[in-house]
Amino acid sequence: MQKTIGRLPLPDGTALRKIDWVAVLTISSYHLVALLACLPWFFSWASVWVMVVGVFVFGYLGINLCYHRLLTHKGLVCPKWLEHTFAVLAVCCAQDTPARWVGIHRWHHVKSDESEDPHTPLAGPFWGHMGWIFIQNEQVDRYAIYTRFAKDILRDPFYKKLETTARYPMIIVGSWLLFFLAGVVIELLLGGSLGQAIQFGASLLIWGVFVRTVVVWHVTWSVNSLAHLYGYRNYNTPDDSRNNWFVALVTLGEGWHNNHHADARSARHGHRWFEIDLTFSVIQLLERVGLASEVVRPSKRLMDDKKIDTSD
Numbered sequence: 001m002q003k004t005i006g007r008l009p010l011p012d013g014t015a016l017r018k019i020d021w022v023a024v025l026t027i028s029s030y031h032l033v034a035l036l037a038c039l040p041w042f043f044s045w046a047s048v049w050v051m052v053v054g055v056f057v058f059g060y061l062g063i064n065l066c067y068h069r070l071l072t073h074k075g076l077v078c079p080k081w082l083e084h085t086f087a088v089l090a091v092c093c094a095q096d097t098p099a100r101w102v103g104i105h106r107w108h109h110v111k112s113d114e115s116e117d118p119h120t121p122l123a124g125p126f127w128g129h130m131g132w133i134f135i136q137n138e139q140v141d142r143y144a145i146y147t148r149f150a151k152d153i154l155r156d157p158f159y160k161k162l163e164t165t166a167r168y169p170m171i172i173v174g175s176w177l178l179f180f181l182a183g184v185v186i187e188l189l190l191g192g193s194l195g196q197a198i199q200f201g202a203s204l205l206i207w208g209v210f211v212r213t214v215v216v217w218h219v220t221w222s223v224n225s226l227a228h229l230y231g232y233r234n235y236n237t238p239d240d241s242r243n244n245w246f247v248a249l250v251t252l253g254e255g256w257h258n259n260h261h262a263d264a265r266s267a268r269h270g271h272r273w274f275e276i277d278l279t280f281s282v283i284q285l286l287e288r289v290g291l292a293s294e295v296v297r298p299s300k301r302l303m304d305d306k307k308i309d310t311s312d
Contacts, residue, residue: 008115008122013138023133026094027217034210044200047183047207051215054208059216060252062090064279068254071153072102075267076283077294084158092175093216097162099153103145109264112239113228121225122240129225130217180205220254222247227257234271235262235302243275253277259298266298 010016036042066086069075078086087098095101104118111117118140121128138144142163146154154160162168183201192200231242239261247255248270254260256269256277270277286292 008113008117008120010123010127010135011116011118011132011137011139013140014132014135016135018136020134020136027130027133030094030210030214030217033206034214036206037211041199042203042206044203044207046200047203050179050204050208051212054212055215055219056252058089058092058212059219060279061086061282062088063093063095063216063220064251064254065282066090067095067098067101068105069267069279069283071098072105073265073267073296075265075296076287076292078286078292080156080158082291087159088171091162091168091171092213093220094172094213095217095220097168098159099146099150099163100140100142102153103148103150104140106149107140107145108224109261112241112261119224120240121228125225125229128228129221176205176209179208219250223251223254223257227255231255231258233258235259237261248275248277251279253279263299263302265296267296268298271298271303 066083067090070078070083070086090098090101096104108117108119113120113122115123116139117123118137119128119132124131146163154163180201183204184197187197187200188194227242227244227247228240229242231244231247233242235258237258241258241261243258244255247257249255253269253276256271256275259271259275260266260269267283268277268280269275270280283292283295287295
């Protein structure tokens with residue numbers, strides 16, 4: 001008998017006894033290490049600012065722009081060197097490999113807010129936010145999700161190697177070392193002692209990697225949970241997607257989620273004049289300097305039906 005927590009049962013391929021211990025231990029460890037930021041020894045204003053900038057660089061450019069709008073929905077095209085750079089930034093957020101992230105999100109759009117949706121909050125708010133990550137789901141195991149929804153991603157040898165070699169964990173661990181060593185070297189160059197250098201390196205590691213990653217996780221997950229429960233709707237989509245101003249604020253535009261579900265390919269999620277979408281503003285900047293092309297705008301037919309002006 002399928003376990004029910006919210007209005008919908010959990011997806012058919014899940015069972016509460018099938019715990020994904022790798023996900024549980026990874027997410028728990030990041031949160032516990034991030035708590036070290038509360039200790040004065042690990043605090044510095046420079047590290048806090050590195051964290052803030054890191055949320056934009058790794059989260060908004062890596063996850064929002066690359067994983068979501070570029071790879072999943074093909075809302076724009078970038079030169080391969082830039083696309084792969086953005087993808088590496090996203091990998092550093094430890095939200096799974098590009099192919100599996102894309103596959104799960106495409107499956108979400110096909111079955112949005114139905115019983116097969118892997119992370120609908122209609123099965124419970126906590127389930128939609130992060131609970132779905134902790135439970136194994138046969139429907140979105142790697143082979144099933146790749147063969148159905150991520151074949152195009154795996155045709156690129158760069159992404160295939162992230163699946164078939166140790167490159168994915170190596171990039172993540174390498175980013176830890178990079179932040180720590182950067183802090184050590186910077187402090188030594190500024191004339192600090194070895195002890196001060198180690199302290200600053202540890203501070204950059206805690207704030208620049210672990211706190212930043214935890215922030216990006218919850219920002220990303222809020223789209224799955226809050227933006228399917230609270231907010232207004234511009235379009236009568238068959239799911240429960242909502243435009244949520246708070247989520248849009250903390251995600252730089254991803255919270256205009258009803259707009260997105262109405263026109264998934266569009267690289268622009270904010271459709272009305274007040275629906276500010278800073279991620280799309282970055283895409284526009286890339287377009288103007290020749291680093292983005294084939295940028296998909298909202299459907300003219302959709303806009304005409306709702307009498308919405310989407311002029312850039």
